[in-house]
Structure formats: C-alpha cells, structure tokens
Amino acid sequence: VSSPLGNVGLLIRNLVGEVGERIIVLLLESKEALSDEEIAEKLGLRINDVRKALYDLVKLGFVTYRRVTRRESYWHSYKWYTNEMMIAQAVLRRKREVLKKLMQRLEFEKENVFYVCPLDGSRYSFDEAFENYFRCPRCGSDLVEIDNRKIIENLERLIEKLRREIEQDEKALSSRPV
Numbered sequence: 273v274s275s276p277l278g279n280v281g282l283l284i285r286n287l288v289g290e291v292g293e294r295i296i297v298l299l300l301e302s303k304e305a306l307s308d309e310e311i312a313e314k315l316g317l318r319i320n321d322v323r324k325a326l327y328d329l330v331k332l333g334f335v336t337y338r339r340v341t342r343r344e345s346y347w348h349s350y351k352w353y354t355n356e357m358m359i360a361q362a363v364l365r366r367k368r369e370v371l372k373k374l375m376q377r378l379e380f381e382k383e384n385v386f387y388v389c390p391l392d393g394s395r396y397s398f399d400e401a402f403e404n405y406f407r408c409p410r411c412g413s414d415l416v417e418i419d420n421r422k423i424i425e426n427l428e429r430l431i432e433k434l435r436r437e438i439e440q441d442e443k444a445l446s447s448r449p450v
C-alpha cells in the first residue's frame with residue numbers, strides 16, 4: 273500500500289490514521305490555510321472526524337493553525353496549514369521517540385533474566401522464579417532460562433538502522449533553505 277506522502281507516508285498513517293494522512297496531503301497541496309469545514313467538504317468527511325484528526329495532527333506537530341476573528345461577530349474560527357519542513361520535523365521527532373523506547377527496551381533485556389515454563393509457556397522474572405525455587409507455580413515443571421540474545425541482536429540492529437536514518441534526516445533538514 274503506497275502513500276502519496278512517499279516513504280514516510282506509512283509511518284504517518286500509522287500515527288494519525290488514514291483521515292490524518294488525507295488531511296496532510298490536502299494541506300500540502302493547498303496554497304492557503306483551510307478551515308475545518310473546508311477540509312471536511314473537500315475530503316467528503318464528517319466534520320467531527322476531521323476535528324478529531326486535526327487535534328492529533330497538531331499534538332504531533334504535523335499541522336498548525338492560526339485563529340481568525342471576525343470582527344463584527346467576535347466569532348473565532350481556525351485555519352489549518354502545514355508545509356514539508358513541519359512534516360519532516362514531526363517525523364524526525366517521532367523517530368527520536370521510537371529510538372529512545374528501543375534503547376530502554378534493550379537495556380531492560382540486557383539487565384534482566386527471564387524464565388519460562390516448558391510445559392505451559394508462562395514467563396517469569398528472575399525474582400519470581402527464585403521465589404518459586406525455579407519451579408513453575410502453575411504446574412511444578414522446572415523453569416528454563418530464556419535466551420534473549422536474539423531479541424537483543426534484533427534490537428541492536430533496529431537501533432543502528434534508526435540512528436543512521438535520524439542522522440541523515442538531521443543533515444537533510446539542516447541543509448534546507450529556510
């Protein structure tokens with residue numbers, strides 16, 4: 273499934289859903305900022321779905337808005353817009369968050385030993401296994417230490433790949449004209 277946003281499209285779709293992705297594409301193509309009513313009309317979506325998606329998009333930094341006040345009625349409305357720079361930065365921020373989580377997970381896997389029951393597959397921390405004399409509290413089988421080297425190797429590979437990606441993104445962003 274390809275995305276009109278290219279190779280970051282899938283990441284964006286995972287984060288903000290299909291509605292969010294369509295709004296981003298529309299705002300990128302639009303020459304002017306759009307109100308939520310205009311977005312809903314152009315995309316054939318319900319206004320509530322659009323507002324909900326816009327809320328997520330703002331929170332994640334993919335779009336922003338400016339407030340428009342109609343002087344005669346003191347009535348506010350919002351106009352939404354984005355640009356490629358904003359999106360690239362939001363994607364980069366997300367990648368940094370994922371990298372942080374992967375590194376925490378790696379640390380956790382490296383620091384902890386887990387045990388598994390070969391009969392029913394239940395998993396225990398070292399402390400739980402120790403308290404039960406390394407026997408499964410459910411069925412009494414001897415617990416086996418889990419070899420998590422594969423998990424650690426996979427995590428290290430993912431971290432390395434993401435680090436390189438972030439480095440490239442940072443370079444690309446810093447060399448862009450403002």
Ligand SMILES: [Zn+2]
Pocket residue numbers: 389390391392393394408409410411412413
């Ligand atoms: Zn068991």
